[in-house]
Structure formats: C-alpha cells, structure tokens
Amino acid sequence: MEQEKYAHLEKELSPKTPILKNVIKAFLVGGSICLTGQCIALFYITYFDFTERTASNPTVATMIFISMLLTGFGLYKKISQFGGAGASVPITGFGNAVVSSAIEHKSEGYVLGVGGNMFKLAGSVILFGVFSAFIVALIKTILVKFGVVSW
Amino acid sequence: MKNGVLTFSSMPSLYSTGVTAGPLEKKKSVFAEQFDKAYEDERCDLSTNEHGHKQLMYDAVMIALSKEKKTIDKIDFFLTGDLVNQMTPSNFTAHELGIPYIGMFAACATSVSSMITAALLADAEQARWLIAGSSSQHNAIERQFRYPLAYGSQKGATAQWTVTAAGAVLIGQHKEGNPSICCATVGKVVDMGMTDPLNMGAAMAPAAMETLSCHLKGHKKTIDDYDTIITGDLGSNGFKIFKALANENGLSHTKNFRDAGEEFYGNDPSFNAGASGSGCSAAVFLSDVYNKLQKREYKRVLLIATGALLSPLTYQQGDSIPCIAHAIEVTMDGVSVY
Numbered sequence: 001m002e003q004e005k006y007a008h009l010e011k012e013l014s015p016k017t018p019i020l021k022n023v024i025k026a027f028l029v030g031g032s033i034c035l036t037g038q039c040i041a042l043f044y045i046t047y048f049d050f051t052e053r054t055a056s057n058p059t060v061a062t063m064i065f066i067s068m069l070l071t072g073f074g075l076y077k078k079i080s081q082f083g084g085a086g087a088s089v090p091i092t093g094f095g096n097a098v099v100s101s102a103i104e105h106k107s108e109g110y111v112l113g114v115g116g117n118m119f120k121l122a123g124s125v126i127l128f129g130v131f132s133a134f135i136v137a138l139i140k141t142i143l144v145k146f147g148v149v150s151w
Numbered sequence: 152m153k154n155g156v157l158t159f160s161s162m163p164s165l166y167s168t169g170v171t172a173g174p175l176e177k178k179k180s181v182f183a184e185q186f187d188k189a190y191e192d193e194r195c196d197l198s199t200n201e202h203g204h205k206q207l208m209y210d211a212v213m214i215a216l217s218k219e220k221k222t223i224d225k226i227d228f229f230l231t232g233d234l235v236n237q238m239t240p241s242n243f244t245a246h247e248l249g250i251p252y253i254g255m256f257a258a259c260a261t262s263v264s265s266m267i268t269a270a271l272l273a274d275a276e277q278a279r280w281l282i283a284g285s286s287s288q289h290n291a292i293e294r295q296f297r298y299p300l301a302y303g304s305q306k307g308a309t310a311q312w313t314v315t316a317a318g319a320v321l322i323g324q325h326k327e328g329n330p331s332i333c334c335a336t337v338g339k340v341v342d343m344g345m346t347d348p349l350n351m352g353a354a355m356a357p358a359a360m361e362t363l364s365c366h367l368k369g370h371k372k373t374i375d376d377y378d379t380i381i382t383g384d385l386g387s388n389g390f391k392i393f394k395a396l397a398n399e400n401g402l403s404h405t406k407n408f409r410d411a412g413e414e415f416y417g418n419d420p421s422f423n424a425g426a427s428g429s430g431c432s433a434a435v436f437l438s439d440v441y442n443k444l445q446k447r448e449y450k451r452v453l454l455i456a457t458g459a460l461l462s463p464l465t466y467q468q469g470d471s472i473p474c475i476a477h478a479i480e481v482t483m484d485g486v487s488v489y
Contacts (some may be wrong), residue, residue, distance in 0.1 A: 001399075003355065010345065010353045013392050015308040022305075037433040071301045080303020087303055096303050103298035107199045123301065 022084050029083025033090045035065050060091055065093035072103065098120040155362075158367030161395045163273035164329035165481065166321040167392045168437035169214030170218055171207045173289065175407035176434075180426075183419040185438035186216045186316070193290055193315060204233065204288035207317040207430070209247055212282055215319045227278035230269050231319070232261035232285050232349045234292050241286070250282065253376035258458030259384050260338070260434035261285035264478040266454075269322045270479070277305035279323060284315030284437075286426030296348070296463055307404060310352035311412060318433030320441075328483075330444040335479040336366040340460065342473040344405025348466050349460075351474075352412070352424055354387020355457040359385060360396040360475035362455055366478045374402055379447040381440060382476075383432030383456035384412030386424035432456040432488035444483055451482040 005101055040062050044055040070076040076096045080087040098118055105117035119126065143149045170186045177189035188210055190196075195210075196202035208231060216223065229248060231241045232255035245252035257264040265283035272278045290300055294314045298304055325331055341361050345354035359382050367373065374380060385393050390410040397405050415426035415435065436454050443449045457476040466472065 001343070001396075006343040006357060007223070007345075009292075009395065010392060011424035013395060014350060014353055014388055017307055044310075071303075074301055076299055077303040084305035093303065095244055100299040100303075103301055104294055121298065 025082060026084045027085030028086065029079060030086030030090060031093055033063075033087070036066075037090070039142055063090075063092050064095035067092035068099045070095045071099040076100075092124055097125070153371055154365055155339065156365065157267065157271070157337065158336060158370070159270050159332055160273050161271045161276075162325045162331040162333050163322050163333055164326045164331040166323050166326070166329060167215045167218035167443065168321070168353060168441050169211040169216075169218070169284075169319045170315075170438045171195070171211045171214070171317045171432050172434060173207075173347050174188050174428075175289070176314055176316055176415075178464040179416050179419060179422075180314075181338065181414060182435060182439050182471040185287075185442055186434065186440075187211075187462060193288075195318045199234060200288055200290040201240055204235065204286065204291045205243045205467060206286060207315065208233070208240060208244040208284065208319070211284060211286065211317040211319040212244070215282065215284075215321045221280065223248055223250060223323065224241045224322075225281045225302060226282055228253060228269065228272055228281045230255050230265040230281065230283045232256045234267060234287055234295070234313075236260060238477065239366060240288070240291070250466070255377070256370040257333060257456075257475055257477060258460050259287075259427060259429045259432060260456040260458030260475050260477045262282070262383065262422050262425060263335075263454055263456035263479050264337075266320065266322070266332065267337060270335065272314070273322055273324060278363070281322045282319055283322055284317065284319035285429040285433045287315065287430035289313045289314055289315045291430070292428060306423055307349060308423055309347070309386070310349065310423040311384065311386045311425055312416070313428035314415060314420040314426045314429070314431045314434065316409065316430035317432035318430065318437035320437050330481050332482055333480050334366075334370050336362055336477070338362040338476040338478070340473045340475050342471050344349070344471045345470050346466065348472065350388065351459045351461075351472065352384075352386035352391075354459055354472040355385055355476065356389045356392040356396060357475040358476040359389075359457050360400060360454050362399070362476035362478050364400060364454075366453065366455075370480070374405075374407065374430045377451050377453050377480075379407050379409050379440070380453045380455065381411060381436070383410075383436075383454075383458075384415075384425070384427040384429060385410045385457060386412045387418065388424045389457075400487055429458070438479075444481060447483060449486060451480065454479050454481065488489060 103115040195206040229250035269281040341358040360451040
C-alpha cells in the first residue's frame with residue numbers, strides 16, 4: 001500500500017481531536033487558574049501594603065507554590081489532561097514543568113540530576129519569553145521615539 | 152527465498168511462564184488475576200525506577216523456573232529485552248542470574264523475537280533449556296520517551312499507556328501436551344510515514360499486516376486455522392486500522408482477532424487507546440493466552456508482537472516511525488501439520 005493511501009485510511013479511522021470541546025475545557029481551566037490568581041492579588045492588596053502593580057510578584061510566587069504542591073502530589077497532570085493549554089499556559093504550568101523535571105531527575109543526584117535537568121522543559125519558555133519581551137520592548141521604544149504612542 | 156518464514160521441525164515446547172506486574176496493573180488490568188505476582192509499589196520498593204524494572208524481570212524468571220522446579224544452573228540461554236536505553240534492566244537481570252545472555256531488541260515486539268530466537272536455538276539442539284521474555288516499566292520508559300511523570304501534558308485518544316509488567320517463559324525440547332512452537336515469521340521493518348509518537352498503533356498496524364500476510368502465505372494457512380490471532384499492543388486505534396487493513400487484504404472476517412494492548416486495561420478511557428510497552432504483549436501472551444492453551448480453549452494461536460522502532464531523537468529530528476512485527480505460532484496439537 002502506498003504511504004499516501006495509508007495516510008488517508010489512517011486519517012479516516014483515527015478519532016478526530018475534539019477541538020471545540022478542548023477549547024472550552026481549556027477556557028474553563030485557564031480561567032479558573034487566573035481567577036484564583038486574581039483573588040490572591042486582591043488578598044495581597046487588601047490585607048498587605050501592595051498596589052495593583054506590586055502585588056503581581058507575591059501573587060506569582062503563591063501560584064507557583066500551589067502548582068508545586070499539586071505537581072508533587074501528582075494532581076497537576078490530571079488538571080492538564082483535562083484542561084490542556086488552559087493548564088499549561090499560565091504561570092502554574094511553567095511551575096509544573098520545572099518541578100516535575102526536578103522530581104524526575106532526583107535519582108541522578110542534585111548537581112547533574114536536579115540542577116542539570118530542572119529547566120529541560122522550562123528552558124525554552126525562558127529563552128523565548130525573554131527574547132519576545134526584548135522584541136516587544138524594542139518595537140515600543142521605536143514607536144515612543146517617533147511619538148506614535150507614549151509610555 | 153525464506154522471506155522470514157521459519158519452521159521448527161522439533162517443535163520446542165513452552166514449559167512454564169512467569170508474569171509480574173505493577174500496582175496499577177494489579178488494580179486496573181483485566182488480566183490481573185492471571186499474573187503471578189503484582190507489586191504494591193511501582194519501584195518494587197527499590198530506590199530507582201530502573202531497579203524496579205530489573206526486579207520485575209528477575210522475579211518473572213524466578214517464578215517461571217520455580218513452577219518447573221528448575222534451577223538457574225540448568226538454563227543454557229537467557230534471551231530478553233526492554234525499552235530502556237542500552238537495555239540496562241535486562242542486562243542487570245542477566246548479571247544477577249548469571250545465565251549466558253543474548254540481549255534482544257525489537258521494541259515492543261521483543262516478547263516474540265526472543266521466543267523465536269529461543270525456539271531456533273532449541274530446534275538446532277544447541278540448548279536444552281532457555282528463558283525468553285521481555286519487560287517494561289511505566290516510569291522508566293515514560294521519562295525516556297516522553298516527559299517527566301508529574302508533567303502535565305494533554306494526551307489524545309490515540310495515546311497509549313506503557314505498562315509495568317514482565318513476562319518470562321521457560322522453553323525446552325518438545326513435550327507432548329505442552330503448548331509448542333511450530334513455526335514463526337520474522338518481520339520486515341515497515342514505515343508508512345507516520346510521525347506521531349502519540350499514535351503508535353497507526354504506525355504499527357501496517358507492520359502487523361505485513362507479517363500476518365507473510366506468515367499466512369509462507370505457511371499456507373488461513374486465518375480460520377487459528378483460534379485466535381493476537382497482536383501485541385496496537386491499542387484500540389491501531390487495532391481498528393489493522394482490521395481495516397486485513398479486510399482490504401482479502402481477510403473478510405476478523406472475529407478471532409484480539410489485541411493485547413486494547414484489552415489490557417479493559418477499554419478504560421483514562422488509558423486512552425490502551426496499553427503498550429514490551430511488557431504488554433509478554434504479560435498477556437504468557438498469562439491469558441498461555442492459560443487458555445493449557446485449558447485447551449485454544450488449540451492453535453498466532454502471536455504477533457508489534458514494535459515501534461523510534462527514539463526521542465529520531466522523531467524530534469522529524470523522521471517517521473519505522474515499525475516491526477514478529478509472529479510465532481503456538482499449538483497444542485502434538486503432531487506438526489508439515
């Protein structure tokens with residue numbers, strides 16, 4: 001059988017990805033994570049001396065801490081299986097990538113195992129995150145320079 | 152030209168089997184009651200997943216030996232394999248056993264490739280007793296081929312779950328009344344251009360079809376000669392495609408077809424398309440199928456183990472997934488049909 005013909009048969013028989021269902025689930029899970037983050041931010045603003053801007057750091061730290069606990073107890077992967085990108089894209093997904101790699105490679109020791117592999121999955125998030133932030137900042141600097149927008 | 156078709160005129164026999172499995176398999180597998188031993192801990196209470204993996208295989212061998220009251224020093228060859236890089240769990244098991252050892256690799260088709268090689272050695276009268284088998288351990292395989300265990304990534308309906316299980320079988324010269332190996336077919340590597348490692352059933356199905364066709368043609372058999380034709384770990388999606396391919400190849404009915412991977416977790420949707428791993432086919436062939444042969448519910452079976460010959464490197468480099476399938480025919484009929 002030709003490869004093309006087989007690819008056609010395979011496509012016909014393999015279950016289709018339920019895109020709409022996945023998108024709705026991702027929206028609900030991602031939305032719930034963001035809502036939790038918003039509640040935590042309000043908590044810091046209301047009960048501590050934080051402004052809307054400065055509350056983001058402790059909020060992020062708290063969210064990562066929660067994600068770390070959920071990862072350690074093996075619950076985050078269940079949330080991800082249900083929510084897909086809704087669970088991977090928020091900062092908790094990043095925390096999950098770092099912590100899961102650290103746990104996984106503990107058997108190879110702290111330096112070569114945990115240290116060497118902790119950012120195996122999250123490394124590309126950091127690299128492309130920093131890079132895209134740089135590009136966006138560059139564009140904005142140019143636009144400000146020419147008076148199109150203001151800071 | 153032999154085309155991979157083998158006939159064993161002396162019909163080496165299977166004497167006993169040992170099947171071990173992990174805690175999840177104990178809870179969720181429909182075959183759990185037929186496994187000889189299941190652990191409470193995924194690592195078998197050892198320090199690493201790889202040590203646990205080795206223990207699975209070691210215990211499976213010892214169980215198979217104890218059933219026939221054989222000791223290690225009576226065994227001439229030990230043939231086994233797994234999916235971990237350089238097959239360290241098998242190598243370490245072989246070290247602990249101290250039996251002359253041939254490491255076998257055919258990914259998830261290792262259960263059958265090791266039995267074929269064992270049958271060849273027995274048929275050539277180069278061995279009195281041999282142990283063949285294969286194993287896989289979920290955690291050890293998952294971290295190597297996919298992501299860290301606790302990492303959250305959504306798997307689709309075609310993904311399969313690597314089992315924690317090992318199967319070992321004691322093979323010796325022909326004995327009347329035992330399940331015996333009459334013939335086999337060594338498969339060719341088939342690559343139909345599939346690239347998705349989370350849909351390996353679709354990649355492996357054409358290899359299974361190729362080997363089944365070769366076997367039927369080479370041994371002049373029809374599918375009705377078998378009580379069952381059981382594939383290793385195509386999973387629900389791969390099995391569906393395999394049956395469709397069989398229909399296209401003129402095999403009009405597929406009611407005696409089974410797939411170990413699809414059945415393993417009883418079609419539980421939380422395992423997506425079902426089970427995979429080199430322990431999957433070994434555990435099912437050497438428990439359920441072997442027991443049914445012994446009870447004479449089956450008189451003649453064809454075991455087709457399928458393997459996806461990929462590595463994380465090859466698919467990241469964009470290569471498609473080459474696959475292999477090996478078939479072995481086991482019968483309770485004393486006299487060879489040849």
